[in-house]
Amino acid sequence: MPRFFRLDEPALDGLIEALRQQGYTAVGPRVRDGAVIYDEISSVADLPQGWASEQEAGKYRLNRDPSAGPFDYVIGPSSWKQWLHPPEARLFAAERENGAFRILPNTTSAPRYALVGVRACELAAIAIQDRVLLGDRYTDPIYQARRKALFVVAVNCTRSAATCFCASMQTGPRAVEGFDLALTPVGNGRQYLGETGTDAGAAVAGELGWPEAPPEMMSEAAETVRAAARAQTRNVALEGLAEALTAAAEHPRWETVAKRCMACGNCTLACPTCFCTTVEDTSTVDGARAERWRKWDSCFTQSFSYIHGGSVRTSVKSRYRQWLTHKLAYWQQQFGTPGCVGCGRCITWCPAGIDLTEEARALRA
Amino acid sequence: MESLERIIAEQPFVEGLESYYLQLLVGCARNVVFEAGHTVFREGEEAHEFYLLRHGKVAIEIHAPQRPPIVVETLADGDVLGWSWLIPPHHWRFTARAVTQVRAIALDGKCLRTKCEANHDLGYELLKRFADIMSRRVDAARYQVIDVYGGGVNQ
Amino acid sequence: MSPDDPMLPVAYRVEKVTKETRDTFTLVTRRVDRAPRHAFEPGQFSMLYVCAVGELPISISGDTADKQNLTYTVRSVGQVTNQLVSLGVGDTLGVRGPFGVPWPVEEARGKDVVVVAGGIGLAPLRPVLYHILRRREEYGRLVLLYGARSPQDQLFRKELTQWSQAPESRVLTTVDYGGVNWHGHVGVVTTMFRYVRLRPERTIAMVCGPEIMMRFVARELETRGVERSQIRVSMERNMKCGCGFCGHCQYGPDFICKDGPVFSYDRIQSRMEAYEI
Numbered sequence: 078m079p080r081f082f083r084l085d086e087p088a089l090d091g092l093i094e095a096l097r098q099q100g101y102t103a104v105g106p107r108v109r110d111g112a113v114i115y116d117e118i119s120s121v122a123d124l125p126q127g128w129a130s131e132q133e134a135g136k137y138r139l140n141r142d143p144s145a146g147p148f149d150y151v152i153g154p155s156s157w158k159q160w161l162h163p164p165e166a167r168l169f170a171a172e173r174e175n176g177a178f179r180i181l182p183n184t185t186s187a188p189r190y191a192l193v194g195v196r197a198c199e200l201a202a203i204a205i206q207d208r209v210l211l212g213d214r215y216t217d218p219i220y221q222a223r224r225k226a227l228f229v230v231a232v233n234c235t236r237s238a239a240t241c242f243c244a245s246m247q248t249g250p251r252a253v254e255g256f257d258l259a260l261t262p263v264g265n266g267r268q269y270l271g272e273t274g275t276d277a278g279a280a281v282a283g284e285l286g287w288p289e290a291p292p293e294m295m296s297e298a299a300e301t302v303r304a305a306a307r308a309q310t311r312n313v314a315l316e317g318l319a320e321a322l323t324a325a326a327e328h329p330r331w332e333t334v335a336k337r338c339m340a341c342g343n344c345t346l347a348c349p350t351c352f353c354t355t356v357e358d359t360s361t362v363d364g365a366r367a368e369r370w371r372k373w374d375s376c377f378t379q380s381f382s383y384i385h386g387g388s389v390r391t392s393v394k395s396r397y398r399q400w401l402t403h404k405l406a407y408w409q410q411q412f413g414t415p416g417c418v419g420c421g422r423c424i425t426w427c428p429a430g431i432d433l434t435e436e437a438r439a440l441r442a
Numbered sequence: 443m444e445s446l447e448r449i450i451a452e453q454p455f456v457e458g459l460e461s462y463y464l465q466l467l468v469g470c471a472r473n474v475v476f477e478a479g480h481t482v483f484r485e486g487e488e489a490h491e492f493y494l495l496r497h498g499k500v501a502i503e504i505h506a507p508q509r510p511p512i513v514v515e516t517l518a519d520g521d522v523l524g525w526s527w528l529i530p531p532h533h534w535r536f537t538a539r540a541v542t543q544v545r546a547i548a549l550d551g552k553c554l555r556t557k558c559e560a561n562h563d564l565g566y567e568l569l570k571r572f573a574d575i576m577s578r579r580v581d582a583a584r585y586q587v588i589d590v591y592g593g594g595v596n597q
Numbered sequence: 598m599s600p601d602d603p604m605l606p607v608a609y610r611v612e613k614v615t616k617e618t619r620d621t622f623t624l625v626t627r628r629v630d631r632a633p634r635h636a637f638e639p640g641q642f643s644m645l646y647v648c649a650v651g652e653l654p655i656s657i658s659g660d661t662a663d664k665q666n667l668t669y670t671v672r673s674v675g676q677v678t679n680q681l682v683s684l685g686v687g688d689t690l691g692v693r694g695p696f697g698v699p700w701p702v703e704e705a706r707g708k709d710v711v712v713v714a715g716g717i718g719l720a721p722l723r724p725v726l727y728h729i730l731r732r733r734e735e736y737g738r739l740v741l742l743y744g745a746r747s748p749q750d751q752l753f754r755k756e757l758t759q760w761s762q763a764p765e766s767r768v769l770t771t772v773d774y775g776g777v778n779w780h781g782h783v784g785v786v787t788t789m790f791r792y793v794r795l796r797p798e799r800t801i802a803m804v805c806g807p808e809i810m811m812r813f814v815a816r817e818l819e820t821r822g823v824e825r826s827q828i829r830v831s832m833e834r835n836m837k838c839g840c841g842f843c844g845h846c847q848y849g850p851d852f853i854c855k856d857g858p859v860f861s862y863d864r865i866q867s868r869m870e871a872y873e874i
Contacts, residue, residue: 169605180606323849323850353843354843411852
């Protein structure tokens with residue numbers, strides 16, 4: 078059974094400190110280069126207090142907002158996959174001796190991250206990557222090691238950006254599962270309702286001696302989160318979507334959107350569920366030692382589908398179609414859920430302002 | 443001696459052909475044997491006949507200066523060799539050479555053309571069969587042009 | 598790191614190299630640590646790693662009954678395959694896998710089996726031929742139709758002759774381009790169907806070659822009455838991992854690496870006919 082507590086700002090600081098004391102590297106939102114990104118934090122002072130984002134298709138602006146609490150910024154371009162499914166990871170090294178070589182597996186242990194400020198849509202994204210990288214035929218040890226060592230502090234959303242559509246994807250804005258602790262900002266974002274999700278979360282809460290939350294705090298929290306859901310203006314109609322998109326392979330809309338799409342791959346980088354990778358081989362000049370690295374890749378590149386003789390998807394149209402159809406249709410068949418959580422990053426960070434919700438709607442027409 | 447009619451009736455080309463039309467074909471047919479290496483017909487010559495191949499293999503060749511002759515297709519048991527007899531100006535477009543000893547039924551083109559003009563039903567039956575052969579050969583030629591094994595090859 | 602990391606290659610030593618054609622070589626390899634070789638089924642592939650160069654999916658072309666070696670037939674068409682074919686006896690390569698859905702050799706028991714191969718597509722099918730010929734009485738008629746670019750590009754020529762002499766077996770080979778000294782068939786592989794009589798209701802077909810060749814072979818089989826579900830094809834796409842992580846080999850809702858490479862034609866027919874899927 079979840080338990081509910083009342084936290085003020087010093088209590089939040091105490092939580093971050095306690096997690097660091099337990100050996101976790103605390104990672105949370107910070108302002109950098111005009112955007113809120115995730116990076117290491119050491120206290121509440123690092124959080125983007127007093128900042129609010131303005132988002133639209135192809136537009137992101139971080140504005141000063143004295144009324145904004147530390148978690149009122151709404152999500153930025155980076156996602157947690159950077160910490161769990163890193164952009165670059167060494168798979169192994171190899172040492173060469175007399176024509177033969179030896180494989181040297183990685184020996185370093187995985188970092189222990191405490192993620193602070195994980196949104197409901199992002200929890201859904203982590204669950205989706207769990208399904209892909211841990212829950213299928215094979216297990217990705219790099220992801221698994223980081224995932225096992227994880228402590229998650231979720232934060233429920235009390236504001237939505239214009240690009241948010243988690244409510245329609247049924248992933249948010251309230252975090253239901255997948256966290257050790259969840260916080261809901263109340264009282265103008267200066268207080269928090271704490272909720273335990275796991276024994277590990279409950280242990281931390283007990284250790285810090287948080288007082289129990291009064292009932293009116295719980296109803297206030299519930300209402301602010303519901304209000305954030307009501308404030309969402311975009312949506313995707315899930316009912317029958319996978320079937321409709323699978324049948325829409327020859328829809329003229331693909332041509333239209335391909336004229337705008339620059340195949341830059343921003344959407345795949347910003348997307349918290351996109352998992353595709355490529356590999357690169359490096360070696361020392363004398364060839365005695367080689368390494369194999371895995372790196373994020375994007376289905377928007379032409380080389381992604383290369384087989385000797387040429388690429389399978391040469392047109393931008395076919396690449397956009399692959400991305401969107403995978404996200405909203407094939408994913409369902411492959412892993413039992415859509416590959417989209419409604420975070421809206423692909424809409425905000427598309428330089429052409431292509432709106433996934435609008436494309437999905439047009440493709441059903 | 444095997445009756446010519448029975449031999450022709452066994453050929454896939456005449457499958458389903460009513461015996462009345464078969465009789466008309468038999469009237470224009472004769473048995474032939476070509477030894478290996480024999481030129482059955484040559485590019486540019488008048489196309490008098492076509493052949494229902496019973497046994498053996500025939501190469502359809504085309505030659506050009508500066509290079510050895512190219513075999514564009516081989517035909518064998520059950521295949522039909524030649525359709526230039528049907529299409530004006532009735533000249534062979536390619537050269538046909540027996541690769542092995544070949545036993546075949548030769549059908550006289552002029553004889554058949556006359557019968558087809560007189561009996562369009564027979565003409566239709568023959569054209570249907572040639573249309574099928576031609577469409578298959580065009581398909582095969584198109585696939586050949588793609589040079590599938592030169593480019594993307596499955597591992 | 599986990600010992601069952603699917604991304605970690607195991608070192609194999611090249612025991613024997615056979616030149617099959619001007620650009621295609623067969624490598625017989627054995628585990629360096631002398632542990633038993635990886636188990637595999639006909640049609641499965643490995644990811645072969647050349648140190649510091651790269652890694653590619655290559656089908657196993659050897660016999661499942663060979664309990665010591667893993668055998669691969671590689672055509673040199675790019676950087677990694679160039680390196681693979683230039684490996685000599687004693688050199689090491691990395692092996693991951695085997696991965697993928699095999700040919701339906703069990704399902705084919707008691708049926709006539711039509712194997713249609715194009716070019717190097719004969720390599721992934723060779724384990725099927727070994728399998729059937731070793732259990733000849735458990736299968737119906739065996740037909741192998743093999744198309745290659747030219748007589749010089751035919752793989753496994755000695756074995757083709759041996760297979761043609763097996764009981765209840767028919768082997769027909771053809772080339773797209775033949776000179777006047779070539780006494781075999783000239784014409785694309787589909788033209789060979791004229792010379793075999795199929796019993797479609799009891800036939801299962803296994804087809805491997807360039808995608809376009811598999812498309813027209815599947816169509817020919819259908820024309821001759823073989824059900825789509827009884828036609829199996831082996832697909833190829835870009836592949837970086839072989840185990841479903843890298844996303845490259847996605848083909849509609851399927852991953853070629855784990856849902857294929859062998860697919861039933863009825864599952865993928867419409868995708869094969871569409872552009873740029």
